[in-house]
Amino acid sequence: MSENDAHDVIEVITAKRDGQVLTDSQIDWVVAAYTRGDVADEQMSALAMAILLNGMQRAEIARWTAAMIASGERMDFSSLSRPTADKHSTGGVGDKITLPLAPLVAACGVAVPQLSGRGLGHTGGTLDKLESIPGWRAALSNDEMLAQLEEVGAVVCAAGDGLAPADKKLYALRDVTGTVEAIPLIASSIMSKKIAEGTGSLVLDVKVGTGAFMKQVDQARELAETMVGLGQDAGVHTVALLTDMSTPLGRTAGNALEVRESVEVLAGGGPADVVELTVALAREMLAGAGHEDVDPADVLASGRAMDAWRAMIRAQDGDPDAELPTGRETHVVPAPATGTLSRLDAMAVGMAAWRLGAGRARKEDPVQAGAGVEWHARPGDEVREGEPLLTLHTDEPERFERALASLEGGYEIGASHEPGPLVIDRVAGAVR
Ligand code: URA
Numbered sequence: 001m002s003e004n005d006a007h008d009v010i011e012v013i014t015a016k017r018d019g020q021v022l023t024d025s026q027i028d029w030v031v032a033a034y035t036r037g038d039v040a041d042e043q044m045s046a047l048a049m050a051i052l053l054n055g056m057q058r059a060e061i062a063r064w065t066a067a068m069i070a071s072g073e074r075m076d077f078s079s080l081s082r083p084t085a086d087k088h089s090t091g092g093v094g095d096k097i098t099l100p101l102a103p104l105v106a107a108c109g110v111a112v113p114q115l116s117g118r119g120l121g122h123t124g125g126t127l128d129k130l131e132s133i134p135g136w137r138a139a140l141s142n143d144e145m146l147a148q149l150e151e152v153g154a155v156v157c158a159a160g161d162g163l164a165p166a167d168k169k170l171y172a173l174r175d176v177t178g179t180v181e182a183i184p185l186i187a188s189s190i191m192s193k194k195i196a197e198g199t200g201s202l203v204l205d206v207k208v209g210t211g212a213f214m215k216q217v218d219q220a221r222e223l224a225e226t227m228v229g230l231g232q233d234a235g236v237h238t239v240a241l242l243t244d245m246s247t248p249l250g251r252t253a254g255n256a257l258e259v260r261e262s263v264e265v266l267a268g269g270g271p272a273d274v275v276e277l278t279v280a281l282a283r284e285m286l287a288g289a290g291h292e293d294v295d296p297a298d299v300l301a302s303g304r305a306m307d308a309w310r311a312m313i314r315a316q317d318g319d320p321d322a323e324l325p326t327g328r329e330t331h332v333v334p335a336p337a338t339g340t341l342s343r344l345d346a347m348a349v350g351m352a353a354w355r356l357g358a359g360r361a362r363k364e365d366p367v368q369a370g371a372g373v374e375w376h377a378r379p380g381d382e383v384r385e386g387e388p389l390l391t392l393h394t395d396e397p398e399r400f401e402r403a404l405a406s407l408e409g410g411y412e413i414g415a416s417h418e419p420g421p422l423v424i425d426r427v428a429g430a431v432r
Helices: 009-017 024-036 041-054 058-070 098-107 126-130 142-151 165-175 183-197 217-233 255-266 272-288 296-302 304-315 346-358 397-407
Strands: 085-089 112-116 154-158 201-208 237-244 329-334 339-344 372-375 388-394 411-414 423-427
Touching: 009 024, 009 041, 024 041, 024 058, 024 165, 041 165, 041 183, 058 165, 058 183, 058 217, 085 098, 085 112, 085 183, 085 272, 098 112, 098 126, 098 154, 098 255, 098 272, 098 296, 098 304, 112 126, 112 142, 112 183, 126 154, 126 255, 142 154, 142 304, 154 304, 165 183, 183 217, 201 217, 201 272, 217 237, 217 423, 237 272, 255 272, 255 304, 255 372, 272 296, 272 423, 296 304, 329 397, 339 346, 346 372, 346 388, 346 397, 388 397
Parallel strands: 085 201, 112 154, 201 237
Antiparallel strands: 237 423, 329 388, 339 411, 372 388
């Protein structure tokens, strides 16, 4: 019997359907056979649903992750003269943190190899944001990436097709079969790409709240512990922060709008929550890479992170001095009453930005660089009736109506506001 017919797909599906633990050999076989095309999409979707319903044990998740890594190439940064650290966010609204964070950590002496994706649904994609900078190019060869990491210290670029191809296929399938939300599948999907990418240490920003995958802290903690365990088992120093995503980050959601806000942070200004999270994640990345003696807040204030940003954009043919695109049309939403903004819902804002053209419904759709939402107050701020609360931007004014509909019920003005912490918890070890 050849390796290709070591198992039968029905045997693997029914084992998981009946709540059994899959063997290493079943897992290796089914992931490889699906990647080759010998297991059909409908069979893999049945297995993904069985995993969603019945879960997986820790050892099964580790083996599934290893099988997805083995489906493609692994990058190797061991020739670099500095250590490497990366960050991954599970996705949120207004989450532009990678933009100031990568150059900040590079300016602190640690190389950041960040392979990013494009946005799907209500959360934005880092590559879409950077592509709003005239000339900037997301596709780099492995050699270009290595050279830029040595010279500039930070790279944000598109993951090539060679990295965890099993995940690429499976993620697209999960997206259309209602099986995205399975913790074993999310954890193995994220960690297979990060381990294959070859970073020495990793910080995970696991979002919690209405605008995140994980709406509850307990679910987010379980995902964080699973991913931290997978990273540690693979020899990658991995820590996770659980951070609030009930309110969107900063003051903007949309591609060029978020680049502008990130540049403000690099220039020493910008919204306090974006600065706080950037510095908190930078501290974790530096500690993971053995550079805990460097204070990222000092480096941010010194302007060296801005120098690294400019070098990083130029190295990928972008013009850091070019004017950023703006939406051709704007629509202002006034505050309906005077008082304290007590709630601004991340999901409502994310949906509005998406409907204005900042995001895409299908992965082939284009995005508008200038589209998005700007909010003029954050929860806790005083607002006055009739003054601007939100500004919507788009090139296509017919989009305003649906964007406004998604904002209905998405904000409240009251007498007071009790702010919760931005960083809710830190997970540095896994439950075994
Ligand atoms: N991001 C990923 O890369 N994979 C998932 O499964 C979910 C979010």
